[in-house]
C-alpha cells in the first residue's frame with residue numbers, strides 16, 4: 001500500500017531529518033513509528049501527507065508516486081488520508097457534529113448523506129450522544145474520539161496519527177489505541193507515531209524505530225525499546 005525508496009529529507013540549514021529510509025507497509029497493517037524527540041517521526045508523516053517532499057528518494061502510495069503530484073492531485077490525495085494529532089485540532093466554534101461533517105462538506109457532500117455518514121462516524125467512536133456539544137465541553141479522551149471520527153468519516157485508506165495519546169492519561173490512551181485498532185480491523189492501514197512506551201509495549205504491533213533520522217529497527221510484534 002505504501003513504500004519509501006531511499007528517502008532523505010534535508011531541511012533548509014542542512015538539517016538532515018531523515019536519512020536513506022526504505023520500508024514498505026501493506027494494506028491493513030498497523031504500525032507504531034517510534035523514536036526520541038527529533039528522530040524524524042513527524043517529518044516522515046509529513047512526507048506521507050505531502051506537506052513536505054523528500055530531498056532524495058521516492059514514495060509510492062497505492063501505486064502512485066506522491067512526490068511527483070502536481071496541483072489538484074495533492075488535495076485529492078489528502079482526502080484519502082485521515083489525520084489525528086496530539087492536540088486534537090477541533091474547530092472550537094463548531095459543534096462535535098459540525099467538526100465531523102465539515103470534512104465531508106469539503107468534498108462536496110450535503111444533506112441526508114452528510115448527516116448519516118457524520119453520525120455513523122460519531123457512533124463508531126462512541127460520541128454520537130455528544131454531537132451537539134462544543135469542543136471546550138469535552139474531556140481530552142472525548143476530543144480525541146471526535147478527531148478520530150473526523151479522520152474516518154471519508155473512509156480513508158490510511159490513517160496517520162502523530163502522538164495521538166500525548167495529551168491523554170494511560171486509560172484514555174489505551175482506549176484511543178484500541179479504537180484505532182478496531183478501525184484497522186476493517187481494513188484501514190494505520191500508522192501511529194509515538195514515544196509512548198507504555199502504549200507500544202501494551203499492543204505489540206509492528207514497530208519501525210527511527211534514531212537521528214535513520215531507520216534502526218523494523219520488527220513484527222515489537223516493543224518500544226529494541
Ligand SMILES: Nc1ncnc2c1ncn2[C@@H]1O[C@H](COP(=O)(O)OP(=O)(O)OP(=O)(O)O)[C@@H](O)[C@H]1O
Pocket residue numbers: 011012015016017035036037038039040041042043044195
Ligand atoms: N520545518 C523544519 N525546518 C527545519 N528543521 C526541521 C523542520 N521540521 C523538523 N526539523 C528538524 O528535523 C529533525 C526531525 O524532526 P521531527 O519533527 O521530524 O522529529 P520527531 O521525531 O517528530 O520529533 P518530536 O517527537 O519532537 O515531534 C529535528 O532535528 C528537527 O529540528
